[in-house]
Amino acid sequence: MNVLKVAPEALEGLLKEVRYDDKGLVLALACDHATGEILMAAWMNAESLSQTLITGEMTYWSRSRKELWVKGLTSGHTQSVVGVEIDCDGDALRFRVIQKGHAACHTNRRSCFYRSLQGGLWTVIDEPVRSGH
Amino acid sequence: MNVLKVAPEALEGLLKEVRYDDKGLVLALACDHATGEILMAAWMNAESLSQTLITGEMTYWSRSRKELWVKGLTSGHTQSVVGVEIDCDGDALRFRVIQKGHAACHTNRRSCFYRSLQGGLWTVIDEPVRSGH
Numbered sequence: 731m732n733v734l735k736v737a738p739e740a741l742e743g744l745l746k747e748v749r750y751d752d753k754g755l756v757l758a759l760a761c762d763h764a765t766g767e768i769l770m771a772a773w774m775n776a777e778s779l780s781q782t783l784i785t786g787e788m789t790y791w792s793r794s795r796k797e798l799w800v801k802g803l804t805s806g807h808t809q810s811v812v813g814v815e816i817d818c819d820g821d822a823l824r825f826r827v828i829q830k831g832h833a834a835c836h837t838n839r840r841s842c843f844y845r846s847l848q849g850g851l852w853t854v855i856d857e858p859v860r861s862g863h
Numbered sequence: 864m865n866v867l868k869v870a871p872e873a874l875e876g877l878l879k880e881v882r883y884d885d886k887g888l889v890l891a892l893a894c895d896h897a898t899g900e901i902l903m904a905a906w907m908n909a910e911s912l913s914q915t916l917i918t919g920e921m922t923y924w925s926r927s928r929k930e931l932w933v934k935g936l937t938s939g940h941t942q943s944v945v946g947v948e949i950d951c952d953g954d955a956l957r958f959r960v961i962q963k964g965h966a967a968c969h970t971n972r973r974s975c976f977y978r979s980l981q982g983g984l985w986t987v988i989d990e991p992v993r994s995g996h
Contacts, residue, residue: 740983771955815976822904824976843948843957850873
């Protein structure tokens, strides 16, 4: 499956449909390319979105560290983009990604959404994978 | 498939894991219960989240109208909850829903993510359904 990389000259036209919030951020949802399952929800500013589209590798804006965050740069759990959709009002992007190294979540789980409401409680439904899995 | 409704006495324990943003909102992602496809991204405050969990019907907070928004109350395109997950840092919720009347999007499309990046352009990949479809 081909990684989706945008030509630099196409960027301006694509970005003008994006509606950033009052902090200059747009919601970025990473979904498994094969199943559609949502893996994580994070944020991008114009710079990280541009870098994501040009390189084809998910690059977020870390709100806590206030810096560009190439997903998986240290863990190896990178996310390659194979498709992107923008929502009706332009404030959310859905990225279809190939998740390398299994874990999208910093807890070493496949998805950040690993606590499910069961019996009136948040219940852990997925365990961390071991390194090298 | 059973609609998921939470007993009022379970609410407090569930809500204390939610991390609202500086506007008192948490991200609410509605996904098709069968396919996992994300249909829309919107927001809930504590009141709309409580109402969603108690009634089993998706109830958002409208940031533009500044009011509770029972999804589909006027259009009939309601969303019944069959499952909920909370993410690792508690600022996003994934709801698995049964979408009534086909359309989650106000443009009368199944999903709000109907523009896909193709050939360097946002390209419409889904057409509105007719009323009554």
